[in-house]
Amino acid sequence: MDHVFAAAAFAGTDLSCRRGGRLVFAGLNFGINSGEALVLRGPNGSGKTTLLRLMAGLARKSSGVLTWDGADVHDDLPLHGSRLAFAGHLDAVKPALSVRENLAFWADVRGSSLTDIDKALKAFSLSHLADLPGRVLSAGQRHRVALARVAMNGAQLWLLDEPTNTLDDAALSALQGVLQRHLQNGGMVVMASHGDTLLPQAKTLDVRAFIAKARTADLESAA
Amino acid sequence: MRSFAAILRRDLMLAVRNQGEMLMVVGFFAIAATLFAFGVGPEANVQSRMSSGVVWTMALLAALLSLERMFALDFEDGTLDQLMLSGAEPAAVVLAKTLAHWLTTGVALLIAAPAVALSFQLPSQAYGALMLSLLLGTPTLSLLGAVGAALVLGSRRGGVLLSLLLLPLYSPVLIFGAAAVEGAILGIATTTPYAVLGGLLILALTLCPWAGAVALRHAVE
Numbered sequence: 001m002d003h004v005f006a007a008a009a010f011a012g013t014d015l016s017c018r019r020g021g022r023l024v025f026a027g028l029n030f031g032i033n034s035g036e037a038l039v040l041r042g043p044n045g046s047g048k049t050t051l052l053r054l055m056a057g058l059a060r061k062s063s064g065v066l067t068w069d070g071a072d073v074h075d076d077l078p079l080h081g082s083r084l085a086f087a088g089h090l091d092a093v094k095p096a097l098s099v100r101e102n103l104a105f106w107a108d109v110r111g112s113s114l115t116d117i118d119k120a121l122k123a124f125s126l127s128h129l130a131d132l133p134g135r136v137l138s139a140g141q142r143h144r145v146a147l148a149r150v151a152m153n154g155a156q157l158w159l160l161d162e163p164t165n166t167l168d169d170a171a172l173s174a175l176q177g178v179l180q181r182h183l184q185n186g187g188m189v190v191m192a193s194h195g196d197t198l199l200p201q202a203k204t205l206d207v208r209a210f211i212a213k214a215r216t217a218d219l220e221s222a223a
Numbered sequence: 224m225r226s227f228a229a230i231l232r233r234d235l236m237l238a239v240r241n242q243g244e245m246l247m248v249v250g251f252f253a254i255a256a257t258l259f260a261f262g263v264g265p266e267a268n269v270q271s272r273m274s275s276g277v278v279w280t281m282a283l284l285a286a287l288l289s290l291e292r293m294f295a296l297d298f299e300d301g302t303l304d305q306l307m308l309s310g311a312e313p314a315a316v317v318l319a320k321t322l323a324h325w326l327t328t329g330v331a332l333l334i335a336a337p338a339v340a341l342s343f344q345l346p347s348q349a350y351g352a353l354m355l356s357l358l359l360g361t362p363t364l365s366l367l368g369a370v371g372a373a374l375v376l377g378s379r380r381g382g383v384l385l386s387l388l389l390l391p392l393y394s395p396v397l398i399f400g401a402a403a404v405e406g407a408i409l410g411i412a413t414t415t416p417y418a419v420l421g422g423l424l425i426l427a428l429t430l431c432p433w434a435g436a437v438a439l440r441h442a443v444e
């Protein structure tokens with residue numbers, strides 16, 4: 001934790017994504033620099049998760065370019081993966097491993113330092129749960145483990161899909177503190193969210209605006 | 224390399240904590256072979272005539288049993304997404320998971336095989352051939368299985384699909400594995416089946432991690 005990051009820019013131009021034969025969104029542009037946050041808004045099913053997975057390089061884009069400092073991220077996906085941390089709806093916590101072992105595995109895979117585990121556990125008030133197996137955790141506790149994984153892995157770009165779900169008030173303010181510190185250190189945050197104001201300074205992107213474009217584009221290609 | 228070792232270590236740790244799965248594979252192997260013995264009857268020369276084929280076929284089916292879960296658990300709990308984003312080469316992820324699978328099921332089958340062969344009255348001169356052919360053949364089963372397991376991710380009834388996909392691909396390993404044991408039973412010293420098994424292993428080792436990596440990329444899309 002508390003890595004300081006160099007200036008960088010992450011941007012997407014004219015992105016569109018097709019799922020199950022249907023265009024989810026089209027003509028979508030975004031840009032974010034170090035120290036900035038972007039909040040994705042839109043109703044359920046509007047493509048926020050798809051856009052986050054596309055930014056991570058997991059989902060396949062149908063058109064457009066994703067760039068990091070001007071270079072196409074699809075030229076080297078493992079490199080792109082190593083500079084981002086992703087927390088989706090699934091927490092990736094193994095029931096048979098303890099909280100600490102779960103985090104130690106990810107530190108091991110990414111080569112981040114093991115001392116960061118204790119800091120991340122403390123930041124999300126998980127220290128007293130560190131030796132409990134994942135299977136006994138509640139949904140909120142599991143989600144905090146997932147957020148601790150994001151906080152400790154030393155990545156500049158954090159992609160969070162509705163990170164406030166299942167969190168209580170104490171965990172919300174802990175998350176807010178961690179996010180603000182990450183931004184102060186030159187990190188970037190993109191998160192999908194409904195209405196909460198964790199990051200008042202964040203730019204917002206309403207995904208709904210690009211669904212209409214997708215409909216028109218779909219109709220044109222059908223015609 | 225670092226992530227390869229980390230994934231291998233974690234999978235072995237999980238296998239040790241969930242021993243039931245490993246025991247299930249060995250248990251299936253032993254019980255299925257015993258059923259065969261009951262079905263065929265107690266005649267010694269019939270059993271010993273069939274032993275190589277039965278041991279090999281049952282080992283193959285037992286390996287198949289454990290394959291469906293190779294990537295499925297990681298896929299369902301989001302671990303696979305994280306592994307694809309960890310900066311690790313996807314082929315290294317496949318190779319690490321395959322090696323862990325072989326160390327937990329292939330080696331367990333290898334340990335159980337002599338006992339099962341004994342109950343089938345495999346002639347004593349053939350045990351060396353049985354072990355060597357299993358040692359060369361079972362890694363190929365795990366490698367092919369990894370590709371299959373990655374391909375059926377996210378599909379319902381994946382287990383049945385996996386069997387349909389893999390059993391035809393497994394037949395060369397079965398043919399040459401059983402042939403090696405058969406040769407030893409009849410006292411015909413021949414290296415050909417071993418050479419073929421070794422060749423299949425090298426071929427699988429060079430192709431399967433890449434094929435599996437492509438399948439994993441599709442699965443997380």
